[in-house]
Amino acid sequence: MKLTELVQKLNLSVRSAKGNLEREITGGYASDLLSDVLANGEEGNIWITLQIHQNIIGVASIKDLAGIILVNSREPEPETVDKAEAENIPVMVSELPTFELVGRLYNLGVGGTKE
């Protein structure tokens, strides 16, 4: 599944890298701990988190994640958006909490990564 489809089906607002939504995603990863994502996130994953600090872009870039969805209508900090544009990492916003959003992704056939 491509990011564009997720944006449409889950009613996400895109905050950065609008031109980079054609990437095929390999699965989902949900966590609010940067160290956890650094250790366990996989290439091409869509990352679901509450963290809005600019460090999330660094993590997404190092792990070559497909994008980040911020939950609970949490807006990225301005520095986060700047960095995301520079690194070409799509940051999206959903009004749903993690549990609900992941549930819907799962329903759409996006799987979790294996441990």
Place this chain on the structure above:
Amino acid sequence: MILEDIKKILEAEVIVGDELLSRNIKMACGCDLMSDVLSFVKSGSLLLTGLTNPQVVRTAEMADLAAVCFVRGKRPDRETIELAKSKDIPLLMTHLLLFESCGRLHLKGLSGCSENVKQH
């Protein structure tokens, strides 16, 4: 849904509260930031988290949560276990990741804690 169902769906191990498995679970949330748990999670909910320190149990105590399930196979330390016992807060542990855990429970009809979400 009761805690026993959650244990089965998540293939979880019960660390504290074998006798509390009939507890009713109304909603769930997946979160690693305790302030957010305190802020938006409703009383009686299940918390799924990758954190295992005693503050997770404190948070559950303050927010009147029904139970906590640790994901990613993370096992809590003694202090966390002792605190949970003294506060009658059941602790479960699953080897599944947070994403998979939320996905499975949602598929079985459990809902999240949000004003915007229709309750099942």
Place this chain on the structure above:
Amino acid sequence: MAPNNKISKIQELVYEIRVGEVMKKDVFTVSPRTHMSVLRVILKENRFSGAPVIDKGELIGIISIEDFIKWLAGREEDCPISEKMTRNVSTLYTDEPLTNAISKFDQHGFGRLIVIDRYSKKLEGILTKGDIVEGLLKKLEIDYDDEESRRLRIQHFFEDISADKTVLLFQYDVIGHDFKRAGECSSRLKATLKRLGLHPQTTRRVAIATYEAEMNLIIYTDGGHIRVRVEPHEILVRVEDSGPGIPDIEKALQPGYSTAPEWVRELGFGAGMGLNNIRKCASKMDLRSTAGKGTRLGIYVSVEDGAGCEAN
């Protein structure tokens, strides 16, 4: 997982309660010379399912209803109990924990166990599985009653005060940087408010706000005090510390703004939502701070507000 992780309240009690506390003390004993035909009457009249056999003050066996049925089924002639009783009696000491009794019941499938004194070996009582269950239930009920009566006591205390205004004050002292004990003060406050009979939602709001404030004291300061004033219509939580202070309160109140070090973030705190959370729980919040001097935070929760809605 290791079985010792699974210890629950019941399992704790099973180690705590001694056999002597729950056994039946009035034990009907029989003599080895009593005949089986007489035993029949004794068992029937008293509804016993078995009795210890005592000879000259010493326990020499046990005769159960199973032994009696076996004798009946065999259509044997009448004989003294001593010929039909079980001689190898499995016993328990009065000072053993219940868990020992449970494993003995499990291992041998006995219906009852004889309890003797560890030193004098004298018969003290008899224990069935039913006695264990009854003992556990009683103990659980007592624990529950304690909490109930404490609550009643405190409510009567309020009713007994004759005054135009009644105010209760509590103080909790928070030690800075002691992450392990973080939340203890809020926990004690929450238990106290519960006992006072406050509405659960009011209690929850006060507990959440106080916990966030306590975490701030622990993460950012060398410690401080939490003073709580309880009045029938309002609860005021005053949190005070002596440094380092907040340089820009406006900024500190922005959701997501945080100066917390990374280790605090990895523990699930310091994501910049604490003060916001406090404001959400409070009916009114009052924050004053001088950089280098300290911070004073007042959290007002009115009781009417709390009763109506979830703290969201």
